[in-house]
Amino acid sequence: MPEKHPHSIINMTEESVENSGFRFWRTTLKSCKYVVAPMVDQSELAWRMLSRNYGAELCYTPMFHASLFIKDAVYRRDSLQICPEDRPLIVQFCANDPETLLKAAKLVEPFCDAIDLNLGCPQVIAKKGHYGAFLQDEWDLLARMVRICHENLKVPITCKVRIFPSVEKTVEYAKMLEEAGCQLLTVHGRTREQKGRLTGVADWSYIKAVREAVKIPVFANGNIQYLSDVHRCLQETGAQGVMSAEGNLHNPALFSGKSPNICDITMEYLHYTDLYPCPLSYIRGHVFKICHHALTIHRDVRDLVASAKSVQDIKTAAEKLKISCQADIDRYELQPELFTTKLKLPLPYWICQPYVRPGPDDEEDAEHKELRQRLNLKRAEDKERIFPGDTVLSNNKLKKRLKHPHKKFNVRQKLKFEACQLCPNPKGLKCEYCLCKSCCKAKASKEHLACTGHNIKRKNVQDKEKVEAPTEEATIEDKRLCTVGKLDSPGCQDPQALQPSCDISVTSLNESKILASETSCVTNGAHHQPSDTL
Structure with missing residues (x-):
């Protein structure tokens, strides 16, 4: 009989079942409170190591597609990057089939401390792929996926979920996952529909209700921008830990309570990418997040980052940004109001700070509206001045041509097939x-x-x-043999079956006789000698 792992439900007492999740949290995860969320193309090894350097106690990998993970060796090799210092670590998968999830989990089981099932992704791609938050109404399927992992893995299975509009249904949902074998639950205090401009504020009361209803550890997720938010969330929800996603992306030092200079933290991250290489698109995305407010002011640096072809290009842009920021830092000491009141930021723009996504009802203030109108007017004037008479040029094409005035754009008419x-x-x-x-x-x-x-x-x-x-020579040879067999062999029962398809005649009967004297005719499996009566 195979040995069951210590978190299996089978052959456990009721008390051990209730405490298995907490035992995992206390021993393996070392009672962690500060958690970096799983983020597609963002929580790669270099970023995880940077976050751990600033207080993160537990990290998740980016979400991996279970089906691709078991089929594509290249995807598997490029996705899972680990090192001995990157522990404790939880690997997250999205899946909609129990067997597929189990196979993928078995592949990473030796390299992580737990497997997490993504049930919280609200994006359109998750809807098309039938995974993430779009499985939250299929409770039977979810229970089977969690149960098969719980009974067959040596590491625990955890889940990350979003809330339902109803508190009661959210609590029932959490209990169902707990009964299926989930050992730790991360609750994002937003519904499936709260995304993009409709993100809104996460409701911690739902997280508190779940925490009071289940007997496994709960991590809270949502509304975490500063370290003070972490402490307040722990106090209000009673959760065992707090998970941060966007807050961590804009300030990887969030869990340390620090707000470092964006240029310094960017260069430190680039140092980690030298140690743990990752795709350039990941690096570019992180730089845009860290330096978001600064790049809205120094647009020339933003263009350098956007057009970078290598990590060295990113480093060059970061050094240029540092020089530009230093000039404003010197001015800030004399006129601090220029960089706080005017930009309407809680901190100077060169300091790591959260980004607040505007909501659908946020009205554009008069100053920003006037700025946007002036920009549109300038674009229209530039368009008429540089490209007179071209009324169909879009703003994107206009910006591209203004950015590269000496480049010849070959505009071809679309072919009609x-x-x-x-x-x-x-x-x-x-x-x-x-x-x-x-x-x-x-x-x-x-x-x-x-x-x-x-x-x-x-x-x-x-x-x-x-x-x-058949070749001509072979046809003639077969014809000769079959002719001899037809004339001389008493065992040839079906001479028509031995006739070749081509209509080729024998030149003379004497030639057939000479050939027959030297060879034997094999018909119907019997060997016959040629006749001498001919």
Whole structure:
């Protein structure tokens, strides 16, 4: 019998079942309180190590697609990056099939401390892929996925969820996952619909209700911008830990209570990317998050970051930003109101601080509205001055041309393709029969034709016939043997079956006699000697 892992429900007393999650939290996770959330393309190894350096006690990997993880070795190799110092660590998967989730979890089981099932992603791609928060109404499926992992893994299974509009249903949801074997639950205090401009404020009262209803550790997620928010959340919800996502992206030192200079923290992150390489798109995204407020002021640096082709280009942009910020830091000592009141930020823009996403009802103040109108007017004037008469040029194309005034943009008219004569697909531009490649290939095969436009050659058909048809010499030889057998062999029961398909006659009967005297005729499995009566 296979040995069950210490968190399995089977053969456990009621008391041990209730405390298994807390035992895992106290021993393996070391009673952690400060948690970095799983973030697609953002919580890679370099970022996790930077966050751990500033107080993070537990980190999650980015969300991995379980189906891709078990099928694609390249995806698996590039996704899972770990090091001995990156512990404790929880690997998160999205899935909608119990067996697939278990197979993926088995692959990472030796390299992590727990497996997390993503039930909180509200994005459109999760809806199309049928995973994340769009599984929260399929309780039977979720219970089977959690249970199969709980009973077959050596590490615990945890879940990250969003709340329902109803507190009662949210509590029932959490209890269902707990009964299925979930050992730790992370509750994001927003519904599935709260995303983008509709994000709003997370409701901690739901998290508190879940924490009071279940007997496993609970992590709270949502509304975490400063360390003071962490302490307040722990006090109001009673949760065992607090998870941060966006707050951590804008200030990786959040859990330490520090707000470092954006240029310093950026260079430190780039140092970690040298130690733990990652895709350039990840690095670019982190720099945009850390330096968000500064890049809205120093647009030239933003353009450098956006067009960077290497990590060195990012470092060059960061150094230039540091020089630009230093000039404003010197001015700040003389006129601090210029950088607080005017920009309406709680801290100077060169200090790490949270970004507050504007809501749908936020009215644009007069100053920003006037600035936007002036910008639109300037674009219109530049458009008329540089490209007179071109009324169909979009703002994006205008910005691109203003950014590269000496570049020649080759604007081609969109081609209109004619349809194939046999199907709705576009025909080949050089096809001799006005057909698409598929139809042309079928026609050529059927009618023994060739098409230079589709590179279909007639010799392919001829070669096939040549392979299937016997050679002339072999045909004559078979004809001779079969003729001898028909005339001389009493065992030849079906001479027509031995006749070759080609109509080739024997030159003379004497030639057949000479050939028959030297060979034997084998018919119907018997060996017969040629007759001397001929």
